[in-house]
Amino acid sequence: ILNVEQSPQSLHVQEGDSTNFTCSFPSSNFYALHWYRWETAKSPEALFVMTLNGDEKKKGRISATLNTKEGYSYLYIKGSQPEDSATYLCAFPDTGGFKTIFGAGTRLFVKA
């Protein structure tokens, strides 16, 4: 079974702080890398689907980068707001593309 690691497990920041977390995945047979945001009492929602080495995607204050050669992706949040509090999941579809392996997530708490 492929392993997808996320760090840190949880993070407490103050409103206005910028923060980042890491997703590590197998560098061989790369297919795509997904980031999701999962707010409490809601369903996980897709943030980014990244497919190319060097990809950088941005949505508002949130951005992500991808390094497929070394097997990691970073998610950045600039100027964190309390509404950014959520669990951020990364997911890695294995070869063939259907079995997606999820990391355990990074739980972000943003204090006002």
Added chain:
Amino acid sequence: DGGITQSPKYLFRKEGQNVTLSCEQNLNHDAMYWYRQDPGQGLRLIYYSQIVNDFQKGDIAEGYSVSREKKESFPLTVTSAQKNPTAFYLCASSADIAAYEQYFGPGTRLTVT
């Protein structure tokens, strides 16, 4: 509105009983998935289906069964053979391949006593 519905939100069952969790989507997606979440762990894949009348075991399929008779429906049965069925279950769907993002339902929390 397009989306995925799961019912019920909370489900309680006695040990030894089979229970079926509903998942319906109106997104016209070919692929559907069932995941299980336990505290402190990531989502683990139970079963997935690429097209109607076809499904494949995920990493933790033992004690579960599924059917895919209609494109929009992918029910999951938790059988009495599942040793530790109490968990949070999420259903998802996506366009034909996993390079596309998955859309998730609201989940069902199953408690077996």
